[in-house]
Amino acid sequence: MDAKVYVENLLCSLEQNNKGEKEFLDAATEVLTSIVPVLEKDKRYIEEGVLERLVEPERVIMFRVPWIDDNGNVRVNRGYRVQFNSAIGPYKGGLRFHPSVNLSIIKFLGFEQIFKNSLTSLPIGGGKGGSNFDPKGKSDREIMRFCQSFMTELYRHIGENVDVPAGDIGVGGREIGYMYGQYKRIRDSFDGVLTGKGLSYGGSLARTEATGYGLVYLVDEMLRDNGKDFKDKTVVISGSGNVAIYATEKVQALGGKVVALSDSSGYIYDKDGINLDVVKEIKEVKRGRIKEYLNYKKDAVYTEGCKGIWSIKCDIALPCATQNEVDAKSAKLLVSNGVFALGEGANMPLTLEAQKVLLDNNVLFAPAKAANAGGVLTSALEMSQNSQRLSWTFEEVDKKLKELMVNIYYNAKNAAKEYGYEGNLVVGANIAGFLKVADAMLAQGIV
Ligand code: GLU
Numbered sequence: 475m476d477a478k479v480y481v482e483n484l485l486c487s488l489e490q491n492n493k494g495e496k497e498f499l500d501a502a503t504e505v506l507t508s509i510v511p512v513l514e515k516d517k518r519y520i521e522e523g524v525l526e527r528l529v530e531p532e533r534v535i536m537f538r539v540p541w542i543d544d545n546g547n548v549r550v551n552r553g554y555r556v557q558f559n560s561a562i563g564p565y566k567g568g569l570r571f572h573p574s575v576n577l578s579i580i581k582f583l584g585f586e587q588i589f590k591n592s593l594t595s596l597p598i599g600g601g602k603g604g605s606n607f608d609p610k611g612k613s614d615r616e617i618m619r620f621c622q623s624f625m626t627e628l629y630r631h632i633g634e635n636v637d638v639p640a641g642d643i644g645v646g647g648r649e650i651g652y653m654y655g656q657y658k659r660i661r662d663s664f665d666g667v668l669t670g671k672g673l674s675y676g677g678s679l680a681r682t683e684a685t686g687y688g689l690v691y692l693v694d695e696m697l698r699d700n701g702k703d704f705k706d707k708t709v710v711i712s713g714s715g716n717v718a719i720y721a722t723e724k725v726q727a728l729g730g731k732v733v734a735l736s737d738s739s740g741y742i743y744d745k746d747g748i749n750l751d752v753v754k755e756i757k758e759v760k761r762g763r764i765k766e767y768l769n770y771k772k773d774a775v776y777t778e779g780c781k782g783i784w785s786i787k788c789d790i791a792l793p794c795a796t797q798n799e800v801d802a803k804s805a806k807l808l809v810s811n812g813v814f815a816l817g818e819g820a821n822m823p824l825t826l827e828a829q830k831v832l833l834d835n836n837v838l839f840a841p842a843k844a845a846n847a848g849g850v851l852t853s854a855l856e857m858s859q860n861s862q863r864l865s866w867t868f869e870e871v872d873k874k875l876k877e878l879m880v881n882i883y884y885n886a887k888n889a890a891k892e893y894g895y896e897g898n899l900v901v902g903a904n905i906a907g908f909l910k911v912a913d914a915m916l917a918q919g920i921v
Pocket residue numbers: 566567568569638639640641642643669821846847849850851853
């Protein structure tokens with residue numbers, strides 16, 4: 475059968491079987507349509523049902539998470555872990571705590587994770603989890619009780635050679651610490667079962683910085699490969715969490731000027747360039763809102779709402795907040811304001827339509843699977859250190875991160891060229907990520 479028709483049919487039945495799961499269906503559509511040239515070249519992927527197996531998670535776990543708030547009220551959230559694919563290594567991927575979390579979002583993130591993790595060149599499969607719990611406004615004790623309850627169910631499904639969760643939106647060092655403590659208490663075993671751990675109990679140096687730094691390393695390589703760089707360029711970054719903060723730090727180190735950051739309430743614009751120490755104080759120490767930047771810098775401008783950030787004129791845009799934050803309209807605005815490169819720090823921050831606008835206008839575009847792989851890549855380095863019972867220096871980890879991000883760029887670039895899509899890193903990243911997993915699945919038989 476014609477590969478294109480085969481993929482169209484498969485997407486149709488996927489829609490039937492996963493009704494209403496928009497985020498997951500979008501992610502699957504992007505990957506499956508871009509690997510058509512691979513299927514045309516090697517029919518075994520169709521004959522052995524690799525795609526049908528790939529879109530079906532190996533296991534989906536959903537569970538009740540009861541906890542008690544500071545006023546003594548019983549609260550209940552829903553927990554998830556989607557163990558999507560273990561063909562090339564133990565399931566690996568973050569936990570997201572955010573009120574928007576549902577099965578579709580966790581499946582989309584888990585599906586993306588398979589290919590992202592494959593691109594890192596390290597032996598990690600794909601998984602994702604989380605809860606619709608909202609950490610905003612919760613006390614430290616409430617966060618601890620929630621994390622303990624979450625792990626009291628999750629512990630039985632994970633293990634250092636089975637599934638190794640980490641952080642994502644709403645899950646940082648504090649939450650990983652509480653969950654690790656509970657896991658260790660139940661299992662009575664000091665395992666490298668979570669990554670993003672604190673440095674005193676098995677965490678890796680440079681893990682905190684890794685996603686943001688990695689994003690900038692990859693985008694910098696893409697720029698250089700096209701005769702450009704970050705020096706003196708105006709950069710807009712959305713978000714103000716872990717990814718955005720360390721992307722800003724690295725852009726500034728390379729001589730770029732970051733003029734805007736945001737959170738889920740609004741964005742700040744500072745024409746002189748963002749003062750990162752102030753942002754770190756607000757976000758990492760006080761756990762406050764980005765609006766508080768105005769208390770430190772009177773002539774900065776704060777605007778309510780998130781979309782407006784894309785109307786700021788810039789040379790390079792790095793969306794680092796969340797999925798679907800840049801739609802076609804925002805992408806058109808960016809293009810008409812002269813943006814020449816965009817790197818996705820968040821997972822799928824551009825809608826499929828927005829991606830198309832950038833590609834049609836020859837904007838250099840680094841897709842999330844490649845561009846934000848630095849976090850999970852460094853998590854895999856944390857796993858290696860835990861297995862060795864050693865810890866490497868910051869410089870060692872950072873050097874490996876940089877080398878592997880540069881490799882990801884060229885792997886994606888070369889795969890795109892080989893299959894007739896020169897310059898299209900979306901297709902290139904999908905193909906390069908797919909091939910390793912698909913070949914492992916072929917070798918392991920119909921399982
Ligand atoms: N949540 C991050 C991601 O989206 C990191 C996952 C990990 O370190 O396992 O890739």
